[in-house]
Amino acid sequence: xxxxxxxxxxxxxxxxxxxxxxxxxxxxxxxxxxxxxxxxxxxxxxxxxxxxxxxxxxxxxxxxxxxxxxxxxxxxxxxxxxxxxxxxxxxxxxxxxxxxxxxxxxxxxxxxxxxxxxxxxxxxxxxxxxxxxxxxxxxxxxxxxxxxxxxxxxxxxxxxxxxxxxxxxxxxxxxxxxxxxxxxxxxxxxxxxxxxxxxxxxxxxxxxxxxxxxxxxxxxxxxxxxxxxxxxxxxxxxxxxxxxxxxxxxxxxxxxxxxxxxxxxxxxxxxxxxxxxxxxxxxxxxxxxxxxxxxxxxxxxxxxxxxxxxxxxxxxxxxxxxxxxxxxxxxxxxxxxxxxxxxxxxxxxxxxxxxxxxxxxxxxxxxxxxxxxxxxxxxxxxxxxxxxxxxxxxxxxxxxxxxxxxxxxxxxxxxxxxxx
Amino acid sequence: xxxxxxxxxxxxxxxxxxxxxxxxxxxxxxxxxxxxxxxxxxxxxxxxxxxxxxxxxxxxxxxxxxxxxxxxxxxxxxxxxxxxxxxxxxxxxxxxxxxxxxxxxxxxxxxxxxxxxxxxxxxxxxxxxxxxxxxxxxxxxxxxxxxxxxxxxxxxxxxxxxxxxxxxxxxxxxxxxxxxxxxxxxxxxxxxxxxxxxxxxxxxxxxxxxxxxxxxxxxxxxxxxxxxxxxxxxxxxxxxxxxxxxxxxxxxxxxxxxxxxxxxxxxxxxxxxxxxxxxxxxxxxxxxxxxxxxxxxxxxxxxxxxxxxxxxxxxxxxxxxxxxxxxxxxxxxxxxxxxxxxxxxxxxxxxxxxxxxxxxxxxxxxxxxxxxxxxxxxxxxxxxxxxxxxxxxxxxxxxxxxxxxxxxxxxxxxxxxxxx
Numbered sequence: 001x002x003x004x005x006x007x008x009x010x011x012x013x014x015x016x017x018x019x020x021x022x023x024x025x026x027x028x029x030x031x032x033x034x035x036x037x038x039x040x041x042x043x044x045x046x047x048x049x050x051x052x053x054x055x056x057x058x059x060x061x062x063x064x065x066x067x068x069x070x071x072x073x074x075x076x077x078x079x080x081x082x083x084x085x086x087x088x089x090x091x092x093x094x095x096x097x098x099x100x101x102x103x104x105x106x107x108x109x110x111x112x113x114x115x116x117x118x119x120x121x122x123x124x125x126x127x128x129x130x131x132x133x134x135x136x137x138x139x140x141x142x143x144x145x146x147x148x149x150x151x152x153x154x155x156x157x158x159x160x161x162x163x164x165x166x167x168x169x170x171x172x173x174x175x176x177x178x179x180x181x182x183x184x185x186x187x188x189x190x191x192x193x194x195x196x197x198x199x200x201x202x203x204x205x206x207x208x209x210x211x212x213x214x215x216x217x218x219x220x221x222x223x224x225x226x227x228x229x230x231x232x233x234x235x236x237x238x239x240x241x242x243x244x245x246x247x248x249x250x251x252x253x254x255x256x257x258x259x260x261x262x263x264x265x266x267x268x269x270x271x272x273x274x275x276x277x278x279x280x281x282x283x284x285x286x287x288x289x290x291x292x293x294x295x296x297x298x299x300x301x302x303x304x305x306x307x308x309x310x311x312x313x314x315x316x317x318x319x320x321x322x323x324x325x326x327x328x329x330x331x332x333x334x335x336x337x338x339x340x341x342x343x344x345x346x347x348x349x350x351x352x353x354x355x356x357x358x359x360x361x362x363x364x365x366x367x368x369x370x371x372x373x374x375x376x377x378x379x380x381x382x383x384x385x386x387x388x389x390x391x392x393x394x395x396x397x398x399x400x401x402x403x404x405x406x407x408x409x410x411x412x413x414x415x416x417x418x419x420x
Numbered sequence: 421x422x423x424x425x426x427x428x429x430x431x432x433x434x435x436x437x438x439x440x441x442x443x444x445x446x447x448x449x450x451x452x453x454x455x456x457x458x459x460x461x462x463x464x465x466x467x468x469x470x471x472x473x474x475x476x477x478x479x480x481x482x483x484x485x486x487x488x489x490x491x492x493x494x495x496x497x498x499x500x501x502x503x504x505x506x507x508x509x510x511x512x513x514x515x516x517x518x519x520x521x522x523x524x525x526x527x528x529x530x531x532x533x534x535x536x537x538x539x540x541x542x543x544x545x546x547x548x549x550x551x552x553x554x555x556x557x558x559x560x561x562x563x564x565x566x567x568x569x570x571x572x573x574x575x576x577x578x579x580x581x582x583x584x585x586x587x588x589x590x591x592x593x594x595x596x597x598x599x600x601x602x603x604x605x606x607x608x609x610x611x612x613x614x615x616x617x618x619x620x621x622x623x624x625x626x627x628x629x630x631x632x633x634x635x636x637x638x639x640x641x642x643x644x645x646x647x648x649x650x651x652x653x654x655x656x657x658x659x660x661x662x663x664x665x666x667x668x669x670x671x672x673x674x675x676x677x678x679x680x681x682x683x684x685x686x687x688x689x690x691x692x693x694x695x696x697x698x699x700x701x702x703x704x705x706x707x708x709x710x711x712x713x714x715x716x717x718x719x720x721x722x723x724x725x726x727x728x729x730x731x732x733x734x735x736x737x738x739x740x741x742x743x744x745x746x747x748x749x750x751x752x753x754x755x756x757x758x759x760x761x762x763x764x765x766x767x768x769x770x771x772x773x774x775x776x777x778x779x780x781x782x783x784x785x786x787x788x789x790x791x792x793x794x795x796x797x798x799x800x801x802x803x804x805x806x807x808x809x810x811x812x813x814x815x816x817x818x819x820x821x822x823x824x825x826x827x828x829x830x831x832x833x834x835x836x837x838x839x840x
Contacts, residue, residue, distance in 0.1 A: 021757065025781060098780075104802060110791055112801050115779070119813050198637060198646075202813050217618060221637055223644070223814040226618075244836035251838030337441065359535070359831045360518075361445060371530055371834030380839065381532050381830055382524060393539050393622050393827040394643040395815040407813040410801055411779045414791030416664035418671035419800065 002189075009193035012148065012181055013200035016121045019176035020146035024118040028095040030173060035091035035138055038169030039084045042134060045165035046080055052161035053130065060154055068258065072128045073155055083131045083162075086385065090138040093384040096403045097144045100411075108417050114408040118144030120202040122405065123194055124387075125150045125216055127208035130158035137166045137180045139387050143405035146179040148194065148201070152208070153186035195220040203395075205388050225400065226392045229315040230260030230343035232373040235332040235358070236276055237349035238269040244370060245348035246280045251372040252346070254287045258317045260389065261344045261366075261376040265312060265322040267332045270296070273325045277301050289319045296325040312339040329354050333361050340364060342391045344376040365391055365398035422609075429613035432568065432601055433620035436541045439596040440566035444538040448515040450593060455511035455558055458589030459504045462554060465585035466500055472581035473550065480574055488678065492548045493575055503551045503582075506805065510558040513804040516823045517564045520831075528837050534828040538564030540622040542825065543614055544807075545570045545636055547628035550578035557586045557600045559807050563825035566599040568614065568621070572628070573606035615640040623815075625808050645820065646812045649735040650680030650763035652793040655752040655778070657769035658691040664790060665768035666700045671792040672766070674707045678737045680809065681764045681786075681796040685732060685742040687752045690716070693745045697721050709739045716745040732759040749774050753781050760784060762811045764796040785811055785818035 023031070042049070053075045060070055075083075096116050103113030122145050124136040133149055140147035151159035163182040171177050183190055195204060198221040205225050206216040213226055234252055236245045252263035268276055273296060281291055281301040291297075292307040304323070311322040312335070326332045329347075336345050346368040347358040355369040366376035376399065378386025383401030390396040396404040443451070462469070473495045480490055495503075516536050523533030542565050544556045553569055560567035571579035583602040591597050603610055615624060618641040625645050626636040637644055654672055656665045672683035688696055693716060701711055701721040711717075712727040724743070731742040732755070746752045749767075756765055766788040767778040775789040786796035796819065798806025803821030810816040816824040 021783075024783075106800070106802055110795060110800075117783070117813075120783070198812075217641055223812055225814070241836065247836060247838055255839055355833070359833075363441075363444075363537070363540070364829065366830040366832065368832040369834060371832055371837045372839050374839035375530060375832060375834075375837070376830065380526070380530075381832070382526060392618075392643060394645070397537075397827045398830045407817045409784065410786040410796065410818045412786065412788040412791055412795060412801070413775070413779075414789060414795075416661065416667060417791045417795070418667055419675055419792050419794035 005187070005189055006193045009190055010197060010200070012183070013121065013194065013197050015178040016146040016148055016181060017200055019178035020118065020120045022176050023141055023146060023179045024097070024120070024144040026144070026175060030175065031095065031142055031144070032091040034141060034170050034173035034175045035087055037172040038134070038138065038166045039087040041165040041169040041172070042080070042084045042087065042162065045161065049075065049080065049158060049161040049165070052157040055157045056130070056155055065154075069128060073130065073158070075130055075158060079131060083134045087134055087138040090142050090385055093142065093402055095142065096406050101408065103411075103413070109415060110417055111413040113411050115411045116403075116406050117409050118406055121146050121148065121200060123148045123150065123201050123204040123222065125191060125204060125206045125208070125212065127152040127212060128154045130155040130162060132207055133159040133162040133182070134166060135385070136387060137163070139385060139402060140405060141170070141175070141179055143402045145405055146181075148181050148183060150183040150191055150194065151186070156186055192219055195222055198222045207388055223395070225388065225390045225395055227260070227389050228391050229341045230262070231264050231313070231315050231339060231341040232261060232344040233265045233267055233336050233340060234263050234346045234348065234373065235267040235326075235329070235336075236269060236272060237329060237347060237351060237354055238271040239350050240272060240348040241350060242272070242276055245276060246283060248346065248348055248370070248372050249280060250283055250287070252374055253284065253289060253321050254319070255372075255374055257319050261373050262317065263321065263373050264314060264316055265324065265339070267324050267326050267335055269329075270325050270327055273297070273300055277323070284321060287319065289321050291321055291323060293323040294325060297323045315341070329357060333358070336362055336364070343389070344368070344373040346371060346373050365389065425607070425609055426613045429610055430617060430620070432603070433541065433614065433617050435598040436566040436568055436601060437620055439598040440538065440540045442596050443561055443566060443599045444517070444540070444564040446564070446595060450595065451515065451562055451564070452511040454561060454590050454593035454595045455507055457592040458554070458558065458586045459507040461585040461589040461592070462500070462504045462507065462582065465581065469495065469500065469578060469581040469585070472577035475577045476550070476575055485574075489548055489574075493550065493578070495550060495578060499551060503554050507554055507558040510562050510805055513562065513822055515562065516826050521828065523831075523833070529835060530837055531833040533831050535831045536823070536826050537829050538826055541566050541568065541620060543568045543570065543621050543624040543642065545611060545624060545626045545628070545632065547572040547632060548574045550575040550582060552627055553579040553582040553602070554586060555805070556807060557583070559805060559822060560825060561590070561595070561599055563822045565825055566601075568601050568603060570603040570611055570614065571606070576606055612639055615642055618642045627808055643815070645808065645810045645815055647680070647809050648811050649761045650682070651684050651733070651735050651759060651761040652681060652764040653685045653687055653756050653760060654683055654766045654768065654793065655687040655746075655749070655756075656689060656692060656696055657749060657767060657771060657774055658689040659770050660692060660768040661770060662692070662696055665696060666703060668766065668768055668790070668792050669700060670703055670707070672794055673704065673709060673741050674739070675792075675794055677739050681793050682737065683741065683793050684734060684736055685744065685759070687755055688743065688745050689749075689752075690745050690747055693717070693720055697743070704741060707739065709741050711741055711743060713743040714745060717743045735761070749777065753778070756782055756784070763809070764788070764793040766791060766793050785809065
């Protein structure tokens with residue numbers, strides 16, 4: 001890495017710090033005005049953003065990307081509208097900054113409380129989804145932070161056009177433009193330089209595929225909140241409501257198979273397998289789902305493929321479902337402990353005791369009773385919007401909303417107390 | 421690093437994971453019984469622990485360590501008693517595990533709550549204080565975690581003897597001994613292997629000097645909560661109660677100068693400097709404090725040394741105080757922003773508006789009004805006990821008590837809801 005690049009990245013971080021100090025102390029109304037102005041500037045810049053997106057798409061086509069990749073990259077009218085609306089919706093969310101916990105009085109008379117404060121400078125590293133630029137900017141600024149955005153090279157032009165509009169919005173509201181900065185190069189060395197600045201960057205959030213997240217985790221000296229895979233499980237308990245279990249399984253697998261909270265492995269209690277699996281398999285197959293099962297499953301579902309050890313570890317993100325028949329809830333929980341990714345697991349049951357056991361004992365960011373795994377999402381769980389889903393337990397576990405972009409400091413009021 | 425060492429460390433982590441699952445689900449009474457049994461076994465093992473400590477001390481003497489280092493290492497009767505008492509006190513603290521936030525009902529009928537759960541496996545890396553072994557074991561187990569202890573080579577024998585007693589206590593209460601494991605080698609390669617296991621270790625907490633913390637931060641792939649330096653400031657405002665300000669400054673600097681929440685830099689408003697500094701300097705000098713000031717300070721305090729740029733950056737951990745005269749609270753806050761370490765800052769003032777400004781605007785883990793910086797401590801702030809003080813803002817900011825050794829997962833109860 002050249003010293004010059006390192007210096008330029010450090011300078012960018014220092015500008016972010018300065019801006020964070022202003023945004024961190026800005027009143028809620030000013031931050032909301034900035035978000036409204038961002039949305040307005042995004043609307044005004046639609047043509048420029050679309051042109052930039054066309055350039056990104058042309059490069060992608062020349063590189064011969066997959067249809068799914070091209071889809072993530074593309075910003076049509078509908079998506080531009082959704083992006084502007086998402087920014088306005090963040091303005092409507094409650095401001096977490098300044099909220100007090102306590103105070104409580106200590107025996108020596110000190111009043112000790114905790115005040116919610118912004119994190120400071122947040123680095124968002126992402127790949128091909130250009131709308132992450134606007135989403136992240138809105139969430140970080142609303143929580144009083146400055147954000148450094150590092151998009152993938154594929155989405156660079158679109159992201160830069162969006163960032164330009166967002167910065168114009170900040171300026172219009174009287175907040176420093178440097179509260180939102182786009183790293184001007186997609187050179188990996190620049191990202192590495194930023195990931196080393198642990199005195200200037202408070203948090204890095206990688207949003208993208210497993211490869212990106214591992215790379216960031218491996219190289220970062222700044223704190224990272226990670227989201228690896230979602231190998232999500234549904235366990236159908238003996239005595240579950242069959243129709244409900246089928247509906248939940250179908251929804252969790254089929255409704256949007258390419259996302260992290262989609263179902264990957266179904267565990268079925270032996271007592272209910274004979275009744276559940278044939279009609280469930282028929283319904284899933286109608287939707288084009290490929291089934292891979294253990295020996296018992298295969299006797300109940302003729303034509304199901306044989307599941308191997310690899311299938312229990314698989315995050316398919318596709319219309320494939322692994323199925324295993326288990327003897328008990330204990331065996332189901334053990335399977336999840338061994339193969340799960342701590343993302344999302346659900347149980348279908350009519351037994352309150354086993355529901356509580358599952359909720360308590362399964363070590364995942366979101367555990368559900370009689371509901372689809374697809375509900376592990378910031379919006380669905382009531383956070384309003386999310387900047388990612390953490391599967392590491394530090395700082396946040398599960399969807400990260402505005403509050404996860406803040407921390408608490410201790411505030412102490414005394415009348416001259418000294419320590420003995 | 422040899423594959424064999426890596427394999428042995430991974431095996432140790434796997435044992436910790438298995439134990440964490442048991443301890444994580446253990447009832448409060450069982451965990452408390454284990455802590456009482458640990459304290460009992462520590463008492464029973466006093467002779468063995470003392471002998472091990474003598475071996476460590478002998479090696480330290482041969483290596484010619486400083487008096488302060490030897491003091492940190494030494495376990496006399498008083499310290500052994502204090503160590504046993506500290507374990508019992510953790511048993512008396514409320515159990516954070518299982519506490520529910522919410523639930524709240526979503527428009528679709530889902531009940532969404534958050535349940536406090538243990539982190540899992542915690543790696544504590546420390547240096548010469550053998551009592552960290554018992555403290556960390558008690559706190560981690562009480563919060564439902566397994567802990568991997570990696571003491572410095574200087575304290576290895578003492579720490580091993582303490583860990584043996586602690587494990588005996590766990591077994592006596594019917595909990596797995598592997599909830600507390602000591603890394604059997606102080607080889608740095610073993611520590612590096614542990615720091616790479618980001619799927620098995622949930623958190624690493626380095627406790628020790630800046631060099632250790634930087635080394636861990638640099639090499640860890642597992643999440644790290646850091647505590648760098650404490651360059652703590654007191655700002656004495658125009659119109660402050662002079663006697664109170666002098667008492668606070670004296671206490672913060674003199675009462676225990678070698679710790680991270682001791683005062684290092686005093687900022688004084690120009691209007692009050694002439695009144696405050698001469699009597700304050702006299703009192704500090706009586707206690708042997710060396711004063712280093714800016715030009716104005718030196719005219720008011722004859723004989724004070726000249727403070728250089730380095731002094732504003734210094735964590736002396738000794739009887740030295742840097743003094744700067746400022747024109748306003750703004751200048752004081754700017755100085756802290758520029759030179760501070762986000763650890764602890766205090767203001768002495770009689771003006772409520774400026775007190776609130778200081779509390780709100782100063783970006784430190786603990787900000788105090790009219791109280792000594794020495795109160796930034798888990799026990800003093802009401803957390804009961806602390807495993808460290810975080811100056812990074814992720815996961816915890818300030819003293820980390822039992823709650824900081826847990827996280828929250830989302831628990832969702834439905835009646836068959838699927839996502840549209």
